[in-house]
Amino acid sequence: xxxxxxxxxxxxxxxxxxxxxxxxxxxxxxxxxxxxxxxxxxxxxxxxxxxxxxxxxxxxxxxxxxxxxxxxxxxxxxxxxxxxxxxxxxxxxxxxxxxxxxxxxxxxxxxxxxxxxxxxxxxxxxxxxxxxxxxxxxxxxxxxxxxxxxxxxxxxxxxxxxxxxxxxxxxxxxxxxxxxxxxxxxxxxxxxxxxxxxxxxxxxxxxxxxxxxxxxxxxxxxxxxxxxxxxxxxxxxxxxxxxxxxxxxxxxxxxxxxxxxxxxxxxxxxxxxxxxxxxxxxxxxxxxxxxxxxxxxxxxxxxxxxxxxxxxxxx
Amino acid sequence: xxxxxxxxxxxxxxxxxxxxxxxxxxxxxxxxxxxxxxxxxxxxxxxxxxxxxxxxxxxxxxxxxxxxxxxxxxxxxxxxxxxxxxxxxxxxxxxxxxxxxxxxxxxxxxxxxxxxxxxxxxxxxxxxxxxxxxxxxxxxxxxxxxxxxxxxxxxxxxxxxxxxxxxxxxxxxxxxxxxxxxxxxxxxxxxxxxxxxxxxxxxxxxxxxxxxxxxxxxxxxxxxxxxxxxxxxxxxxxxxxxxxxxxxxxxxxxxxxxxxxxxxxxxxxxxxxxxxxxxxxxxxxxxxxxxxxxxxxxxxxxxxxxxxxxxxxxx
Numbered sequence: 001x002x003x004x005x006x007x008x009x010x011x012x013x014x015x016x017x018x019x020x021x022x023x024x025x026x027x028x029x030x031x032x033x034x035x036x037x038x039x040x041x042x043x044x045x046x047x048x049x050x051x052x053x054x055x056x057x058x059x060x061x062x063x064x065x066x067x068x069x070x071x072x073x074x075x076x077x078x079x080x081x082x083x084x085x086x087x088x089x090x091x092x093x094x095x096x097x098x099x100x101x102x103x104x105x106x107x108x109x110x111x112x113x114x115x116x117x118x119x120x121x122x123x124x125x126x127x128x129x130x131x132x133x134x135x136x137x138x139x140x141x142x143x144x145x146x147x148x149x150x151x152x153x154x155x156x157x158x159x160x161x162x163x164x165x166x167x168x169x170x171x172x173x174x175x176x177x178x179x180x181x182x183x184x185x186x187x188x189x190x191x192x193x194x195x196x197x198x199x200x201x202x203x204x205x206x207x208x209x210x211x212x213x214x215x216x217x218x219x220x221x222x223x224x225x226x227x228x229x230x231x232x233x234x235x236x237x238x239x240x241x242x243x244x245x246x247x248x249x250x251x252x253x254x255x256x257x258x259x260x261x262x263x264x265x266x267x268x269x270x271x272x273x274x275x276x277x278x279x280x281x282x283x284x285x286x287x288x289x290x291x292x293x294x295x296x297x298x299x300x301x302x303x304x305x306x307x308x309x310x311x312x313x314x315x
Numbered sequence: 316x317x318x319x320x321x322x323x324x325x326x327x328x329x330x331x332x333x334x335x336x337x338x339x340x341x342x343x344x345x346x347x348x349x350x351x352x353x354x355x356x357x358x359x360x361x362x363x364x365x366x367x368x369x370x371x372x373x374x375x376x377x378x379x380x381x382x383x384x385x386x387x388x389x390x391x392x393x394x395x396x397x398x399x400x401x402x403x404x405x406x407x408x409x410x411x412x413x414x415x416x417x418x419x420x421x422x423x424x425x426x427x428x429x430x431x432x433x434x435x436x437x438x439x440x441x442x443x444x445x446x447x448x449x450x451x452x453x454x455x456x457x458x459x460x461x462x463x464x465x466x467x468x469x470x471x472x473x474x475x476x477x478x479x480x481x482x483x484x485x486x487x488x489x490x491x492x493x494x495x496x497x498x499x500x501x502x503x504x505x506x507x508x509x510x511x512x513x514x515x516x517x518x519x520x521x522x523x524x525x526x527x528x529x530x531x532x533x534x535x536x537x538x539x540x541x542x543x544x545x546x547x548x549x550x551x552x553x554x555x556x557x558x559x560x561x562x563x564x565x566x567x568x569x570x571x572x573x574x575x576x577x578x579x580x581x582x583x584x585x586x587x588x589x590x591x592x593x594x595x596x597x598x599x600x601x602x603x604x605x606x607x608x609x610x611x612x613x614x615x616x617x618x619x620x621x622x623x624x625x626x627x628x629x630x
C-alpha cells in the first residue's frame with residue numbers, strides 16, 4: 001500500500017509517503033503560515049505520488065466526526081487563517097480517501113499500531129510541551145465524544161511546595177497551567193531544558209503528571225500511558241512519575257504488566273519506527289512509557305490513519 | 316424479543332424479563348447471600364421463561380472481556396462466597412447467550428438506550444452512594460480497558476473549608492473518601508438524608524462531584540453525565556454541581572446543549588422507563604442529569620445488554 005501522511009502542526013507541516021507497516025518512505029516539511037501558502041506544495045506532492053489514502057493528524061480544534069458535513073474542518077482556532085479550512089476539500093483533487101484526526105489521536109494510533117503500545121487495544125498518548133494534550137484509544141477505537149479529548153486542563157491538586165499561581169489563561173492552576181513547558185519556565189525563571197536533572201522542578205512536575213496518569217487510569221482502565229513532548233526530554237521524569245503513581249494508587253489497582261496486556265503484538269515493525277524495548281522490573285515501568293516512534297509519531301500516526309481507513313471505515 | 320435481566324447487587328439481586336424496548340414485564344428479587352442459595356431461584360425462573368438472551372449487570376470486580384476464558388467471573392471480591400463465581404456457567408442450562416457487564420456499565424447502556432441519554436453515543440453514569448463508581452459509553456461502545464473503569468477513587472482537590480481527613484482505606488482523601496455517603500456521614504456526624512437541603516455539606520459535596528465531572532469531560536469529551544445513587548436523592552445537588560462545573564471550566568469548553576447532542580433519539584421508550592424531560596435553559600442543565608430510569612436503571616440496563624447481544628456481538 002502506498003499511503004500519504006500529514007502531521008499538521010502549528011509551526012510546520014511534516015508530510016510524506018509510507019506504507020501499512022508504518023515505514024516512512026519519504027518525508028518533507030513546509031512552514032505553517034496560511035492555507036494559500038502552505039497547502040499547494042503538499043497537494044502537488046500527493047498528486048505526483050499515486051497514494052491510496054491520505055491520513056492527516058492536525059492541530060485543532062477540528063471536526064473529526066465523519067457523519068458531519070464539515071468533517072475535517074478546523075474550528076475556532078486562534079490561528080485565524082486556518083479557521084474553517086477543510087482538509088478533505090484541500091486534497092479532493094487527489095481522488096483518494098482523506099482521513100482526519102487530531103494530532104494526538106493520530107499519535108496514539110501510530111503508537112498502538114507500530115510503537116510503544118503495539119498490539120494494545122487501550123492506551124493514551126499525552127504530549128507535555130507548550131501545552132498539554134492527549135489522545136485516547138479505547139477498545140481499539142479512537143475516542144471522540146462530543147469533539148475530542150483534551151486532557152490538558154484537568155484539575156489537579158496543588159503540590160504543597162508550589163507557590164506558583166499557574167499560567168493557564170482560563171483556569172490558572174489546572175494541569176496545563178502548572179505543568180506545561182511555559183509553566184515550568186514561569187515558575188523557576190529558567191527554561192526546563194536549562195534545569196539540572198536533580199532540580200526540585202522535576203519532583204513537582206512528576207507529582208502533577210502522576211495525578212493525571214492516576215485519573216486517566218481510573219476513568220479509562222487503560223493499558224498503557226505514553227508520555228511525550230518537549231518536557232519529557234527530561235528522561236528522569238519517567239521514573240519519578242512511575243514512583244508517584246504507585247504512591248497515589250496505594251495498591252488499589254494492580255497496574256498492568258507487559259505479560260497481561262501484550263496479548264499479541266501483531267503490528268508490523270520496521271527499521272525507522274522501532275519501539276523502545278521494555279524489560280520492566282515493576283509493572284509501572286511497562287505502564288508509563290516514552291513514545292516508541294520518537295519524532296516520527298505524528299507522521300507515522302498519520303500513515304496509520306490512512307492504513308486503517310483501507311481496512312476499516314473511519315467510524 | 317423475550318429477554319432476561321439480572322441486576323446483581325451486593326445485598327440483593329433483582330431479576331426479571333422484558334423486551335428490546337426496555338419494558339420490564341416481570342420483576343423479582345432475592346437476597347445476595349451465597350451462590351448456592353441465591354442462584355437456584357433465578358436459574359429456575361429463567362428455565363421457565365424461554366428467554367432469547369440474558370443480560371447481567373454485576374457487582375465487581377468482574378472479568379468483562381469475552382475473549383478471556385474466565386469471561387463473566389467475579390474476581391477478587393471481599394464477598395468471599397462469590398469469588399470465582401462464573402455467571403455464564405451458572406445459566407448455561409438455559410441454553411441462550413449470557414452477557415456480563417459491571418453494574419454501572421449496564422446502567423450506562425440502559426440510560427443510553429432508553430433513559431436520560433437516549434440516542435447518545437457517549438455518556439457516563441456515576442452512582443454516588445456507599446461507594447462511588449461509574450460506567451462509560453464512548454462511541455457507542457462500553458469502555459473496558461484492562462478491566463473496567465472505576466472513577467470513584469479519582470484524585471480531587473480538597474475543598475478549602477474541609478478538615479475531614481477522608482474515609483478511603485486506600486487513599487484517605489480521594490473522591491470516594493471525601494464524597495461517598497459514608498464520607499458525608501463521617502464528616503458531619505449525621506446521615507446525609509438527615510441533613511437539610513441548605514446544609515453546607517451540599518456545597519462541599521457539589522464541589523467534589525463537579526471536579527469529577529470536569530475531569531470526565533476533559534478526558535472523554537463525553538456528551539452527558541448521569542449522576543445517580545443514594546446521595547443524589549438530595550436533588551438540590553444537581554444545580555449546585557452544574558454551577559461549580561461552569562465555574563471550573565471557565566468557558567474553556569462549550570458544554571453540549573440538547574440540540575447538538577440529541578442527533579436522533581432512536582431508542583424505543585415505554586411507560587415504565589420514561590426519561591426525565593429536559594427543557595434546559597443552560598447547556599449544563601442538559602449535560603448533568605439524573606437517571607431517566609430511576610430505580611429500574613440496573614434491571615433495564617441488564618435487559619439492554621441482552622437486547623444488544625441479539626443485534627451485535629458483545630465486543
